[in-house]
Amino acid sequence: xxxxxxxxxxxxxxxxxxxxxxxxxxxxxxxxxxxxxxxxxxxxxxxxxxxxxxxxxxxxxxxxxxxxxxxxxxxxxxxxxxxxxxxxxxxxxxxxxxxxxxxxxxxxxxxxxxxxxxxxxxxxxxxxxxxxxxxxxxxxxxxxxxxxx
Numbered sequence: 001x002x003x004x005x006x007x008x009x010x011x012x013x014x015x016x017x018x019x020x021x022x023x024x025x026x027x028x029x030x031x032x033x034x035x036x037x038x039x040x041x042x043x044x045x046x047x048x049x050x051x052x053x054x055x056x057x058x059x060x061x062x063x064x065x066x067x068x069x070x071x072x073x074x075x076x077x078x079x080x081x082x083x084x085x086x087x088x089x090x091x092x093x094x095x096x097x098x099x100x101x102x103x104x105x106x107x108x109x110x111x112x113x114x115x116x117x118x119x120x121x122x123x124x125x126x127x128x129x130x131x132x133x134x135x136x137x138x139x140x141x142x143x144x145x146x147x148x149x
Contacts, residue, residue, distance in 0.1 A: 052094055053104040059141040060087040063133060072105060082123070085116035086130075090137060092117055 057068040064071075064083045071083055084105060091101040091113075098110035098117075107113065123130040 052096065053091060055141055056087055056090045056094065059137050060090065063137055063140075074106065082119075082130075085119050086133065086137070088113045088116035089120035089134075090141065093138075094141075 054068070057071055060083060061068045061071045066083065070080075071087060075081065075084075088101050088105055091104060092098065096104070098113040101113040101116075102108070102110045105113070120130070120134070124134060
């Protein structure tokens with residue numbers, strides 16, 4: 001990253017931090033208690049993204065009878081791969097980028113998330129079981145019912 005890009009990133013971080021402080025101040029004025037104290041150096045977006053990832057992982061793990069930890073582990077079996085792909089698909093439907101989705105699942109790069117989205121879309125076109133599972137998961141996890149990025 002060159003110095004110009006670094007300055008832009010620093011300005012964006014400062015702007016986000018200022019906005020977080022403004023929102024907190026308005027909430028204090030309105031008498032709202034914060035849900036939790038902000039974590040130093042962590043943006044609101046990063047906190048939201050972390051909650052989103054864990055919500056999707058928990059929902060998919062529960063749907064398929066595994067733990068979120070097992071779901072996030074790379075596994076070469078077909079069933080485990082499809083479960084991971086469904087989790088990635090739902091994260092992207094919820095608004096995460098392919099890069100963010102891949103990072104959440106411990107993948108090397110975003111192309112794995114792109115492939116996962118394509119694979120799930122293909123499976124939904126041919127398998128009523130996959131369509132039903134996705135529908136159940138979207139009902140349980142309404143954050144995942146947006147459009148794919």
